[in-house]
Amino acid sequence: MELLRFRMKQLNRFLISNPEILAVVVAGLLMALGFFLEFLQINVLPQVAFVLAFVIGGFSPAKKGVQATLETHKLNVEFLMIFAAIGAMIIGHWAEGALLIFIFSLSGALETYANEKSRAEITKLMELQPESADVVLPDGSYRTTLIAELNVGDVIICRAGERIPVDGMVIDGISTINNAVITGESLPIQAEPGLDVYAGAINMSGALTIEMTKVATETTLQKIIAMVQEAESEKPKSQLFIEKFEGIYVWVVLILAVLLFVGGPFVFAWDINTAFYRAMVLLVVASPCALVASVMPAILSAVSYCAKRGVLFKSGVALEQVADLQAIAFDKTGTLTQGILDVTDIVVADGYDEGRILQLAASIEALSNHPLAQAILRRAADDLVELLPLTNYQEVTGFGVSAEFEGKLYQAGKAKFITDGDEDIVAKGFTLQSQGKTIVYIGEAGHICGFLALQDEVRQSTKEAIAELRRRKLVPVMLTGDNPHTAASIAEQAGIEEYIAGCLPEDKVEHIKALKEKYHGVAMVGDGINDAPALATATIGVAMGEGSDVALETADMVLMKNDLRRILFTIDTSAKMNRIIKQNIIFSTTIIILLVLSNLFMLIDLPFGVVAHEGSTILVILNGLRLLIPPRK
Known part of the structure; x- marks a missing residue:
């Protein structure tokens, strides 16, 4: 009983917050009442019930139709439905007229619900950013301040269980935070001093002190909201064509209805009543309601589905084009790779061990x-290496760094920076260098005693994504400013056959143009300021979520988590969306043609025409909403 009352309260709240659906429910109840009164053979009252159903159910569609006509100076499908319903009632078909308006308003309410369902994601995102934060004052006390009044550099406290109110950097405290709303990654990450955090993320355990780095209007969360809003407001070519076609088509149907009424008695030997009845049926079955609803519910559902999974689009147009990509160009650093150098090899001469070489390297590089x-020092910190107290640091630009310890000279840098070198050690260094690694030689008293090899590692997710792209016959291309050796090595690790090294920003633009001449659709994936011109030139510009603001603003699509596998998911979603749109257009057009021909041969009557035509509209909308349902694993 308690559950029933709870469900009834939920239903009441839903209907009150959705007046269009409430009107449909009331119209449906009045329709049922009218049919019941007819069954009891009561006069007049059934017609009153049907007229009330017509007025209540038809008010919202009529209002929309009038407003749209005043704005665009074009007739629309709402007028066709109103004309047809009024005509049906004029010739005594009260129930059919009311039924037409009921089902038409039901399909319109469903479409509105579909649109609101996707836009609800924006509302949810807006609710994720707290309205206020506790600012840490110089005396250590706190003052609750509205987010809009905070400035860059303000320090705030975020306690366990609270949402992080601003974009900033952790300066004190250790905790775990959930970034799912920003990156789509469900696993919590460790938060400690130096970590960048985002507004809307959940602080799960300890208190964090955060220095604000962006004003409230420029946070990553606000950018996500802006991109989703922009994506849902921009209409693709298919929808623009249908809307343009609708205005002309409505006039054609009205003219055909008049011609059928006037010419029916002469061509088909109908009487006047039959001709008028068939003209009214034509107004119903020839209306492009389903065709008009073929595109936008599907696109809004797809944009919303992608946004919930950490892939943002600036427009439905971009999402529509993703499925048609034939080549994808990738920047290297931060896109294919981690964007952070790591020590991959430590090679030592006789009489030395790896620990000693790492200690010398880190001690020499400590002030750089x-x-x-920085990469060497991170490795030393991970291995708990104790640094030596070196003195007399000297940096020779382009060659390396030297310092002294207990009267001995120590050096770190290029091989020729150190006086004497072990040929075997240098040869091993050249071998690793040919693999795209950077070599830092370590010298003691003028002799090379070992070296460290460093490289920006390719992400594992990159390798998986590239392999799948190639399996799907898409062409991956790497564009990088690195030297040919490094480019070749990274390309081989990533599984990319075609790469271009030594690219300046303007070079990347020219290469993207060349790819567009060769392939139908070309995407560019990057994260840096230098990638922005190429992102703008490509058919689809894809920015990594942790990239520069310029790249994010230029791109058509943003991967909030730096995982290229999400491109594969997006291609699948785009292809599914395009299939659904084609299905909707073909289905709705076929239904219209069949119903129009059936009407001419008097094979259908008005009630069947109403149910078949409006039923097809509802099916098209529901088909578009399928994109909100996650695929089965």
Whole structure:
């Protein structure tokens, strides 16, 4: 009993918040009442019930039709339905007229619900960002402040269980955070000082002190909301064509209905009543309701489905085009690779061990900000290496760094920076260098005693994605500014056969143009500022979610988690969406043709025409909503 009351309350709230559906329910009840009164053979009252059903159910469609006509100066399908329903009632078909409006308003309510269902994702996203945050004051106390009033550099406290209110960097505290809303990744990550965090993410355990790095209007969450809104407002070519076609088509149907009424008695030997009845049936069955609803519910559902899984689109047009891609160009650093150098090999001369070489390298590079130095220091920290107290640091630009310890000279850098080198060690270094690795030689008292090889590792997800793309006959291409050796090595690891090294930003643009001449659709995937021109030039620009703001703003599609496998999921979704749209268009057009021909040969009457035509509209909308359902694993 309690469950029933709960369900009834849910239903009441749903109907109150959806007045269009409430009107349909009331119209349906009045329809049922009218049929019941007819069954009891009561006069007049059934007609009153049907007229009320017509007025209540038809108010919203009529309002939409009038508003759209005033805005566009074109007739629309709503007018066809109203004319047909009024005509049916004029000739005494009260039930059929009311039934037509009831089913038409039901299909319209379903379409509105479909649109609102996808837009509800935006509302949910907006609700994820807290309205206020506790700002840490200089004396250590807290002041609750509206998010809109915060500035970059403000320090806030986020407690366990709370949503992170701003984009910022953790400066104190250790916790785990759930970034699912931003990246689509369900596994929590470790949060510690130095980690960038996003507004809307959930702080799951400890308290975090966060320094704000972006104003509220420029957070990653706000960008997600803006992109989804933009995607749902921009209509693809197929929908624009249907809307343009609709205005002309409505006039054609009206003219044909008049000609059928006037010419029916002469061509088909009908009487006036039959001719008028058939003209009204034509208005119903020839209306392009299902055709008009073939595209947008499917696209809105697909955009919403992708957004919930961490793939954002700026337009439905872009999502429509993804399935037609034939080639995908990739930037290297941060796209195919981790974007962070790692020590992959430590090679030592006789009399040394790996621990000693790593200790010397880290001690020499301790004061450097160079990416190579930072990678070596990370490895040393991971291995708990104790640094030596070196002195007399000297950096020779383009060659390396030297320092002294207990009267001995130590060096880190290129082989020629160190006076004497072991030929075997140098040869091994050249071998690894030919594999695309960067070599840092370590010298003691002018002799090479070993080296470290560093490389930006290819992501495992990249290898899987490239293999699947090739299996699907898509052509992966790598465009990179790196030297040919590094480019060849990374391409081989990733499984890419075609690559172009030494690319400047303008070179990438030219290569994208060349690919577009060769292939039907070309995507460019990148994450840096230097990728932005190529992203804009490609058929589809794809930005990695952790990339630069310029890349994010330029791209048509954003992978919120740096996982190229999501491109495969998006291609599948795009292909499914396009199939559904084609199914809808073919199905709705076929139904219209069959119903129009059946009407001319007097094979159908008005009630069947109403149910068949409006039923096809409902089926088309429901078919589009299938995109909201996750595929079975």
